[in-house]
Amino acid sequence: MNQLTTISLKLHLYPTDKQSNLLEATMEQYRLACNLVSNYYFDHIFQPKQADLQKSLYHLIRNKFGLKAQMTQSVFKTVLARYKAVNNQISKKPYKYQDKNTGEWYKEKRDLTWLQKPIRFNRPQYDLVSVRDWSFVKPQLSINTIATREKVNYSAKGFEDYLKQGKLGTAKLVKSCGRYYLHVSCTLDNPKFNKTTLKHVVGIDRGLRFLATSFDEQGEVSFVSGKKILATRRKYKRLRQQLQSKGTKSAKRRLKAIGQRENRWMSDINHQVTKTLVDKYGTGTVFAIEDLTNVSFATEKVAKPRRYEQVSWSFYQLEQFLAYKAELIGSTVVKVDAHYTSQRCPKCGVIDKQARNHGTHEYHCKHCGYTSNDDRIGAMNIQLLGTNWVTNEEITFNQLRANQE
Known part of the structure; x- marks a missing residue:
């Protein structure tokens, strides 16, 4: 008997300068559209479903941000998925408070109504549906943008076998340290433990x-x-302390980069x-x-x-x-x-x-x-x-x- 396991494959993209500009513009417009939908969802007390969002915002997003039909639908899914994840996180961490009269501690379960402001999408991103927004056109990747569909060079070092064996699904385009990556969900049929x-x-x-x-x-x-x-962690700690003591903008940028590097390590x-x-x-x-x-x-x-x-x-x-x-x-x-x-x-x-x-x-x-x-x-x-x-x-x-x- 087998079981299905979903993992994420990290493909490194090598776009040309023209393609980089298109990818950058697509990710930015997608991000801005996510923030618009997030504000609307927050203002309507987290009630609208995807069909409601589509009815109210579909044409506005397409006209304002220049997104194509499938991209617009993906925006709704991205925002709803983010709120669902946040709701799961805060529900697992109840609010703890102490009764001033009795001294007893109580727990109160939290939900999205505890949020004081809408969720913000700060980093450029773009969720792509398999075939409609991305596909393999050997030896390249075909990626849809707000202008044209581009064939981009890529490498899948370490993931070659998974690409052959698994069923590929939705992907996420991200930019990290000046490089572009496509994170692809891959479902594998594996033997179940017996x-x-x-x-x-x-x-x-x-x-x-x-x-x-x-x-x-x-x-x-x-x-x-x-x-x-432990020695490496102390090194990172000392670097952060030195940068925090400076407090300059360049120090803060460096501080963020060091934190990301430590997380990758x-x-x-x-x-x-x-x-x-x-x-x-x-x-x-x-x-x-x-x-x-x-x-x-x-x-x-x-x-x-x-x-x-x-x-x-x-x-x-x-x-x-x-x-x-x-x-x-x-x-x-x-x-x-x-x-x-x-x-x-x-x-x-x-x-x-x-x-x-x-x-x-x-x-x-x-x-x-x-x-x-x-x-x-x-x-x-x-x-x-x-x-x-x-x-x-x-x-x-x-x-x-x-x-x-």
Whole structure:
């Protein structure tokens, strides 16, 4: 039995000067049209549907911005999709407030009505429908613009196999660092994970001293050191501090560029780590990771100069990369209970907070005498919970803790 997985392919475009001007003009007009629709949607209290927007704004957008019919329809879809995404984000983060009389804390679920102003589309962009707005005309890409349809040179380094195997859909044209890219959605038909073909159960502990520590059913452990990563992050932090102290316009532009470069570097590291894990274990693997939802790091216990590094690495992105890479080869990622994974002895099962020495990064069980690296202990316990998931034994360490007490 197979499953469908959608990924985004990044194609690098090489337009001529004339084509660059056309692409730039199309993206800018598309952006302005999105802002007009966003204002209208906000003013009408988020009620209009796509058919309503089309009825009210279709001819206005075509006449004012010179967009073609399909481009105009795409504008409506882009705006509605952005509001839907924002609504999902803010609904997951309820507003917290404290009653002044009782001192009790309350949560109030939020929705789009909490927005104080319309969503703005600041970066030029352009969403293209497959065939109507873009297509392959070997060896080039055919892209529709507000003037003519242009054949543009491109490269798809690293995505060649996906272009042959997958079903291509909507694309997004973006400009980054003076270069043009076409992000194409690609749907792949992959083998679905089946417990009957299980080969490996791997526990992965995420952290900063070691970005990822893995432990499998054979007892093999591997570490991805975070030492160089922390050094690089501190370098970026010092650069930002220097630029922030200047406060000039050029410093702010440089500050933005550095932030974007750091984000790309972080993404690259997460891609490398997850690709290494998936390539190593292959098809039929269960990758068990901690469910870090609503888990916050105790930054007050961390030295102030290191607090930035402690809370700002994108562990969620690493999780997403691992999940989709595992799906592509017929493996899966499961989230397990994060409680006590660094406090439980994997040999005798005793949970003891004092057994872990943060200074030496060692775990020493006073009950059975077992000693090991604390990151390895975490990966071993996560691997055990992954094994429980495979055997349908939904046992958490919270339950074990309750039984001990």
